[in-house]
Amino acid sequence: MKPLYRSADIRAIEHAAAAELPEGELMRRAGRAAAAAAQRLLSSAAPHPGPADTFPDRAPALQRLQVRVLVLAGPGNNGGDALEAAAHLADAGISVTVLHSRPGNAQSPERAAAWRRAADSSARFEELSAPAVQTGDWQLVIDGLFGIGLARPIGGALRALVEAVNQLPCPVLALDVPSGLDADTGAIVGPDGIALRASHTITFIGDKPGLHTNEGRDHAGIVEVAHLDIDPALLPTAELQLNRLELFARHLHARRHSGHKGTYGNVAVIGGATGMRGAPILSARAALHAGAGRVYVLFPEDPLPADSGQPELMCRLAEGYDFGQATLAIGPGLGDSATAADLLARAIASQGPLLVDADALNLLAHTPALQRALASRGATAEPTQHALQAARLLDASATAVLTPHPLEAARLLGLSVAAVQADRVAAARTLAARLQAVVVLKGSGTVIAAPGGDCVINPTGNPALATAGTGDVLSGLCAALLAQGCPPWPAALAAVWLHGAAADELAASGVGPIGMTAGELIPAIRAGINRLARLNLVR
Ligand SMILES: NC(=O)C1=CN([C@@H]2O[C@H](COP(=O)(O)OP(=O)(O)OC[C@H]3O[C@@H](n4cnc5c(N)ncnc54)[C@H](O)[C@@H]3O)[C@@H](O)[C@H]2O)[C@@H](O)CC1
Numbered sequence: 001m002k003p004l005y006r007s008a009d010i011r012a013i014e015h016a017a018a019a020e021l022p023e024g025e026l027m028r029r030a031g032r033a034a035a036a037a038a039q040r041l042l043s044s045a046a047p048h049p050g051p052a053d054t055f056p057d058r059a060p061a062l063q064r065l066q067v068r069v070l071v072l073a074g075p076g077n078n079g080g081d082a083l084e085a086a087a088h089l090a091d092a093g094i095s096v097t098v099l100h101s102r103p104g105n106a107q108s109p110e111r112a113a114a115w116r117r118a119a120d121s122s123a124r125f126e127e128l129s130a131p132a133v134q135t136g137d138w139q140l141v142i143d144g145l146f147g148i149g150l151a152r153p154i155g156g157a158l159r160a161l162v163e164a165v166n167q168l169p170c171p172v173l174a175l176d177v178p179s180g181l182d183a184d185t186g187a188i189v190g191p192d193g194i195a196l197r198a199s200h201t202i203t204f205i206g207d208k209p210g211l212h213t214n215e216g217r218d219h220a221g222i223v224e225v226a227h228l229d230i231d232p233a234l235l236p237t238a239e240l241q242l243n244r245l246e247l248f249a250r251h252l253h254a255r256r257h258s259g260h261k262g263t264y265g266n267v268a269v270i271g272g273a274t275g276m277r278g279a280p281i282l283s284a285r286a287a288l289h290a291g292a293g294r295v296y297v298l299f300p301e302d303p304l305p306a307d308s309g310q311p312e313l314m315c316r317l318a319e320g321y322d323f324g325q326a327t328l329a330i331g332p333g334l335g336d337s338a339t340a341a342d343l344l345a346r347a348i349a350s351q352g353p354l355l356v357d358a359d360a361l362n363l364l365a366h367t368p369a370l371q372r373a374l375a376s377r378g379a380t381a382e383p384t385q386h387a388l389q390a391a392r393l394l395d396a397s398a399t400a401v402l403t404p405h406p407l408e409a410a411r412l413l414g415l416s417v418a419a420v421q422a423d424r425v426a427a428a429r430t431l432a433a434r435l436q437a438v439v440v441l442k443g444s445g446t447v448i449a450a451p452g453g454d455c456v457i458n459p460t461g462n463p464a465l466a467t468a469g470t471g472d473v474l475s476g477l478c479a480a481l482l483a484q485g486c487p488p489w490p491a492a493l494a495a496v497w498l499h500g501a502a503a504d505e506l507a508a509s510g511v512g513p514i515g516m517t518a519g520e521l522i523p524a525i526r527a528g529i530n531r532l533a534r535l536n537l538v539r
Pocket residue numbers: 014018026027030074075076077078079081145146147148149150151152153154155158175176177204
C-alpha cells in the first residue's frame with residue numbers, strides 16, 4: 001500500500017510517536033534524512049545537477065570541490081528540520097549558507113536545539129532575503145521555510161525570496177512539502193499565494209496527497225518518503241492512497257486459447273453529433289485496441305457508414321440498438337440535443353456496465369431526474385456478475401463510472417472550477433457518494449473515488465495528455481476493461497494508470513510531451529496491457 005495522509009493525521013502520528021521518544025528526536029531524524037538525501041543529490045550530478053528522474057539511491061563520496069548549499073530555515077519546525085540538515089552538511093565539509101528567520105520566543109524547544117547545533121557548525125548565517133538567494137552560485141537549495149504549518153499565503157519579502165529561488169537553475173530539495181503548497185490538497189495556499197518549485201521533496205512520516213495532485217506534481221518534483229523509524233502500529237489505516245499495479249492487475253485476465261470475440265465483450269460508444277464525429281471514433285478505437293471483442297459506434301443522428309481508418313468498428317444509428325447488448329460509453333461528442341438526452345436516459349435505465357463521459361456529464365448536470373436515476377441505478381439493477389464481484393471488493397452499487405474533467409465536475413456539483421480544484425479529493429468523493437458511481441476526476445494527479453469513500457490518486461501521466469481527444473481514449477479504454485469483466489473500481493484504476501503510463505512512455509521516447517496526439521496513445525496503451533500480461537501480472 002502507498003498510503004497518503006492528511007496533515008491532521010500526520011500531526012496525530014507525530015504526537016503519538018514523540019511521546020515515546022526523547023525531545024527533539026523526530027526532528028533530528030528528519031534532519032539526518034534530509035542531509036542524506038541532499039548528499040545523494042549532490043553526489044549524483046556534479047557540478048550542476050539538473051532534476052534527475054529518480055531520487056539517487058546511494059551517495060558516492062563527495063569530492064571536496066566547493067559545493068555550495070543554500071538552506072532556507074523558516075520560523076517553525078520545518079525550519080528546525082532545515083537547521084538540523086544544515087549542521088550535518090556543514091559537518092560533512094560542505095559550504096552551507098543558512099538564510100533564516102530570527103529565532104523568536106515562540107520557537108519550539110526542538111527548533112531551539114537545532115538552531116544551537118547549526119550555530120555551532122561551520123554554516124554561515126544570513127537573514128532571509130531575495131538578494132541573498134541571487135548572489136550565490138548554489139549547487140543545491142534546501143527548502144525548510146514552511147511545512148504543514150503554513151497558515152496563510154506567502155507574501156511580502158518571503159514572496160520575493162520564493163520567486164528568486166524559483167528562478168535558480170539548480171536542484172531544490174523541499175523538506176516535508178514545498179513551501180506555499182497545501183499538503184492536503186495540492187493547492188497553492190492563497191489568495192494570491194506562491195509556492196516554491198522543488199525538483200525533489202523528502203516528506204516525513206508519511207506521504208501526503210497534496211504532493212501528487214493539482215499543483216503538487218509541478219511543485220514537489222520527485223517525492224521520497226522518510227518514515228523516521230516510526231512504529232508502524234501508530235499509522236492509521238489510510239482512506240487515501242496512490243494508484244499502483246497491485247490494486248487492479250489481478251482483475252485483468254490473461255487470454256485463454258479457447259476464447260472468442262464474444263468472450264471479451266461488446267462496447268458501444270454513444271456519441272458523435274454532427275461536427276463531433278471524431279470523439280466517439282477515438283473512444284471506439286481505444287476500446288478495440290484495449291481488447292474488447294466487438295466495438296460499435298452509435299450516433300444520435302446521421303451515422304457514418306464506417307470508420308475508413310478502422311473498418312473493424314461497426315457504425316450504427318443509436319436509436320435502433322439494444323443497449324442491453326453492450327458495455328456503454330456514452331458522451332464523447334454527444335452534444336446536448338433532445339435526442340442526446342433521451343439516449344442518456346436509456347443508457348442509465350439499461351442494466352449493463354456503464355461509463356458516462358463528456359457531453360453526457362453536462363446533460364446529467366442539467367437534469368436532476370437523470371442524476372436521481374443514476375444514483376438509484378446500482379440499487380435497482382439486477383445483481384450482475386460485475387456487481388457481485390464489485391461487492392466483494394468494494395461497492396456493489398458502483399455500476400457506473402463517471403470521467404469528468406474539473407469543469408464537468410464543477411457543473412455536476414454546482415461549484416466553480418476553482419472550488420473543485422481547491423480540494424479535488426473532496427470533490428471526487430462528494431460526486432461519487434451523491435451519484436453512487438466511481439468518479440474519475442481528471443487532471444494532474446487524477447483522483448478516483450468510490451461511493452463508499454475509498455479514494456486513490458494516480459501517479460502516472462504527464463502534460464502530453466493536455467490535448468483534445470485524450471479523454472475519449474480514456475473512456476474507450478475503461479469501457480473495454482468493463483466489457484472484459486473487470487469490475488468498475490479496478491477498471492477505473494487500471495484505465496487511468498495505463499493511460500498515464502502510455503503517455504509517460506511516449507514522452508520518454510520523444511513523442512511528447514509537446515505535440516503528442518490522442519490517437520498515438522492507443523497503440524502505446526495496447527503495448528502497456530500486453531506488457532503487463534507478459535510480466536505475468538495478469539492472470
Ligand atoms: N514536531 C515534530 O515532532 C516534527 C515536525 N516536523 C516538521 O515540522 C513541520 C511542521 O512544523 P510547524 O507546525 O512548526 O509548522 P511550519 O514550520 O510549517 O510553519 C509554522 C510557522 O510558520 C509561521 N507561518 C505560517 N504561515 C506563514 C506565512 N504565510 N508567512 C509567515 N509565517 C508563517 C507560523 O506562525 C509558525 O511560526 C513539518 O512540516 C515538518 O517539517 C518534522 O521535524 C518531524 C517531526
